[in-house]
Amino acid sequence: MSQDDLPPAEPRRKDAAATRAAIVRAAREAFTRLGYDGAGVREIARAADVDTRLITRYFGSKEGLFAEVVDVAYEKSLMMTPELNAQAARALLMDPDSSAHDGLLLTLRSASNERAAAIMRDSIQRNYQRRLADALPGSDTVARSALLIAICSGVLLSRMVLGHTELNRPETEQLIPLLHAALDAVAAAPGTGQAAVAAAPAGETAGPSATA
Amino acid sequence: MSQDDLPPAEPRRKDAAATRAAIVRAAREAFTRLGYDGAGVREIARAADVDTRLITRYFGSKEGLFAEVVDVAYEKSLMMTPELNAQAARALLMDPDSSAHDGLLLTLRSASNERAAAIMRDSIQRNYQRRLADALPGSDTVARSALLIAICSGVLLSRMVLGHTELNRPETEQLIPLLHAALDAVAAAPGTGQAAVAAAPAGETAGPSATA
DNA sequence: GTTGCATGTCCACGAGTGAGGACATACGCT
DNA sequence: AGCGTATGTCCTCACTCGTGGACATGCAAC
Numbered sequence: 001m002s003q004d005d006l007p008p009a010e011p012r013r014k015d016a017a018a019t020r021a022a023i024v025r026a027a028r029e030a031f032t033r034l035g036y037d038g039a040g041v042r043e044i045a046r047a048a049d050v051d052t053r054l055i056t057r058y059f060g061s062k063e064g065l066f067a068e069v070v071d072v073a074y075e076k077s078l079m080m081t082p083e084l085n086a087q088a089a090r091a092l093l094m095d096p097d098s099s100a101h102d103g104l105l106l107t108l109r110s111a112s113n114e115r116a117a118a119i120m121r122d123s124i125q126r127n128y129q130r131r132l133a134d135a136l137p138g139s140d141t142v143a144r145s146a147l148l149i150a151i152c153s154g155v156l157l158s159r160m161v162l163g164h165t166e167l168n169r170p171e172t173e174q175l176i177p178l179l180h181a182a183l184d185a186v187a188a189a190p191g192t193g194q195a196a197v198a199a200a201p202a203g204e205t206a207g208p209s210a211t212a
Numbered sequence: 213m214s215q216d217d218l219p220p221a222e223p224r225r226k227d228a229a230a231t232r233a234a235i236v237r238a239a240r241e242a243f244t245r246l247g248y249d250g251a252g253v254r255e256i257a258r259a260a261d262v263d264t265r266l267i268t269r270y271f272g273s274k275e276g277l278f279a280e281v282v283d284v285a286y287e288k289s290l291m292m293t294p295e296l297n298a299q300a301a302r303a304l305l306m307d308p309d310s311s312a313h314d315g316l317l318l319t320l321r322s323a324s325n326e327r328a329a330a331i332m333r334d335s336i337q338r339n340y341q342r343r344l345a346d347a348l349p350g351s352d353t354v355a356r357s358a359l360l361i362a363i364c365s366g367v368l369l370s371r372m373v374l375g376h377t378e379l380n381r382p383e384t385e386q387l388i389p390l391l392h393a394a395l396d397a398v399a400a401a402p403g404t405g406q407a408a409v410a411a412a413p414a415g416e417t418a419g420p421s422a423t424a
Numbered sequence: 425g426t427t428g429c430a431t432g433t434c435c436a437c438g439a440g441t442g443a444g445g446a447c448a449t450a451c452g453c454t
Numbered sequence: 455a456g457c458g459t460a461t462g463t464c465c466t467c468a469c470t471c472g473t474g475g476a477c478a479t480g481c482a483a484c
Contacts, residue, residue, distance in 0.1 A: 014450055014461055035324035037249045041442065051463055056443060111373045112247030112324045121374050129378070140386050146370065146378035147387050151394065154366020158358065161323045162333050166341070166358035174352050175359050175398075182363065182394035186387075226431055226480060253472065263433055268473060 020058055022048040028069045032102065036066055036110035066110070067119045074103035074127035081135040082187040089179040092155045093172050101156055103128065104149075108157045124149065138189035147186050155179065232270055234260040240281045244314065248278055248322035278322070279331045286315035286339035293347045294399040301391040304367045305384050313368055315340065316361075320369045336361065350401030359398050367391065 026048035030039035041062050045052040059065035092101070107124065110116040133145040158164040167175075238260035242251035253274050257264040271277035304313070319336065322328040345357040370376040379387075 016461065019461085038324060038326075040440080042440095052442090053444075053464085054462070057461085062442065107374070108369070109324050111369060112250060112321050114250075117374050121376060124374075124376075125378075140383055142378050143381070143383045143387055144390065146376055147367070147391060150366040150370035150376070150379065151363050152366065153369055154362040154364065155359070157320070157323060157365055157369060158362035162319070162329050162336075164333060164336075164358055164362070166337075166354050167362065169355070171352055171355045175355055178356065178398045179359060181397035185393035185397055186390045228431065231431085252470075254470085264472090265434085265474080266432070269431085274472065 016058075019048075019050055019054060023050055023055060023058065023065065024069055024072065026050075027065050028073060028102075028106070031066060031069055031110060032073075032106045034109070036113045036116035038109075041065075063115055063119070066116060067123075070103070070106060070120050070123045071127065073106050074123055081132075082137065082184070085183040085187055086176075086180050088152065089176050089183060092152055093159070093167065093176055093179060101152070104153055104156050105160055108153060108161050136187060144186055148183065151182065151186065228270075231260075231262055231266060235262055235267060235270065235277065236281055236284065238262075239277050240285060240314075240318070243278060243281055243322060244285075244318045246321070248325045248328035250321075253277075275327055275331070278328060279335075282315070282318060282332055282335045283339065285318050286335055293344075294349065294396070297395040297399055298388075298392050300364065301388050301395060304364055305371070305379065305388055305391060313364070316365055316368050317372055320365060320373050348399060356398055360395060363394065363398070 023044065027039070027044045030044050030047060033039070041055050042052055044065075045055055055062070055065055059068060095101075103124075107120045110120065129142070129145050129149060132148065133141040136145055138144075155167070159167045166172075235256065239251070239256045242256050242259060245251070253267050254264050256277075257267055267274070267277055271280060307313075315336070319332045322332065341354070341357050341361060344360065345353040348357055350356075367379070371379045378384075
C-alpha cells in the first residue's frame with residue numbers, strides 16, 4: 001500500500017546492500033504497525049520485493065531482523081532533555097504519528113512478546129536512556145530517565161497503540177502544559193523545588209512540532 | 213505450573229457455572245502473563261482442566277473470552293483519585309505485580325493486537341476512565357483522566373512488560389515523590405497553580421501498598 | 425422410566441507461522 | 455574466458471493456531 005514506490009523499474013539484482021536495506025525498511029514499517037508477533041516474514045519480504053529466504057539468510061531469523069530494526073529506529077528518535085520537555089510534550093500529544101518517536105512506538109507495539117521485549121530493553125538502555133541520563137541534572141539520573149521514558153511511553157501507548165480517542169481530540173491541546181509540568185517534575189533537579197510546574201498558561205510556545 | 217492447585221480431586225462434572233468460572237480464571241492468568249496473542253486456547257483449556265471445545269461454546273471465540281476477562285479485571289483495579297496519588301505512585305513503582313492494576317497490566321500485554329486493543333479501549337472507558345474523570349476537580353476532566361491513565365500505563369509497561377531494570381532497583385523508591393508530583397501536576401485542578409508539586413521530601417507516607 | 429437437552433469429549437480441517445534444503449543465476453576475481 | 459561463490463528463487467517441512475463437526479454422557483423435567 002505504501003511501500004510499492006521503492007525504486008519502481010529497477011530490478012536491483014545481486015545487490016546485497018540494497019536488499020538488506022530494503023528488508024530493514026519494510027520490516028521497520030511492518031513491526032511498527034503490527035508489532036513483532038503481528039508482522040510475518042512473508043509479508044515483510046513481499047513489501048520489500050524480496051524472497052523470504054533472504055531474510056533468514058541475512059539476519060539469521062526473524063528475531064535477528066527485529067534486533068537490527070530496533071537498533072536503527074532509536075537513532076532517529078526525539079532526544080529528550082529538560083530544556084526540550086515543552087516540545088516533547090507537544091510532540092507526544094499532537095503529532096499524528098511522526099518519526100520522532102519511532103523507537104518508542106516500535107517498542108510499544110511489540111512489548112507483549114518476551115523475546116522482543118528483551119531485545120528492546122537492551123536497545124533502549126544503549127541508545128536512549130544513557131544519553132538522556134547524561135543530560136539530566138541532579139542525582140539518580142538513571143532512575144529518573146527511566147521514569148521519563150516510562151511516562152512518554154504511556155502517552156504514546158494510549159494514543160497510538162490503544163487508540164484512546166480522548167487523547168486525539170481538540171481538547172488534547174489543553175493537556176500540553178500539564179504533561180510539560182509532569183515531565184518537568186521528574187526531569188528537573190530534585191531539591192530545587194521550583195521546577196517549571198504549572199507554568200505555561202495554556203498558550204505554550206507553538207514550536208514547529210519538534211521532530212528533531 | 214501455578215494453576216494445578218484448583219480443586220484437586222473434585223471432578224466437577226456437568227457444572228456449567230463452575231466451568232465458565234474456571235475458564236475465565238485461567239484465561240485471565242494466561243492473558244495477563246502472555247498477552248492476547250501469546251496465550252492459546254489450548255493452553256487456557258489445559259490450565260482450567262477443561263476441553264478446548266467448551267471455550268468456543270461458552271464464549272463464542274477467543275475474542276469473546278478475552279472481552280469477558282477484560283471486563284472483570286478492571287473491577288478490582290486500584291481506583292485513582294487526586295487524594296490517592298501518593299499511594300498510586302508507590303503502588304505503581306514498588307508493588308511486585310499486585311492485583312491492584314490487573315486491568316492495566318492485562319491491557320499492556322495485549323495492546324499489540326488490534327482487536328484486543330479495541331476491546332480494552334472500550335472497557336477502560338466504561339470501567340475506569342469515567343469513574344476517574346468524575347473524581348477529578350476542574351475542567352477537561354475526561355482528557356486529564358486519560359492522560360493520568362496514560363502515565364500510569366507507561367510506568368507499569370516499563371516495569372512489568374518491558375522489564376526495565378532501572379525501575380526495579382532500590383533507588384526506585386526515590387522516584388515515588390517525583391511520580392507523585394507528576395501525577396498531581398495533571399490531577400490537580402488547573403489554574404490553582406500550587407498543586408502538591410515538589411512536595412514530600414523523599415520521606416513520603418509509607419502507606420500499606422494501597423492495593424484497594 | 426423415559427425422553428430431551430445441556431454439558432463434556434474426541435478428533436480433524438484449513439490457514440497461518442518460521443525455517444531451511446536444493447537449485448539457478450550473475451557478479452567478481454584470476 | 456573460466457571458475458567460484460555470493461546472491462536470488464522455488465518449494466517443502468514441521469508446527470501451532472482458532473474453530474467446529476460429530477458423538478458420548480448425565481442431569482432434569484414429565
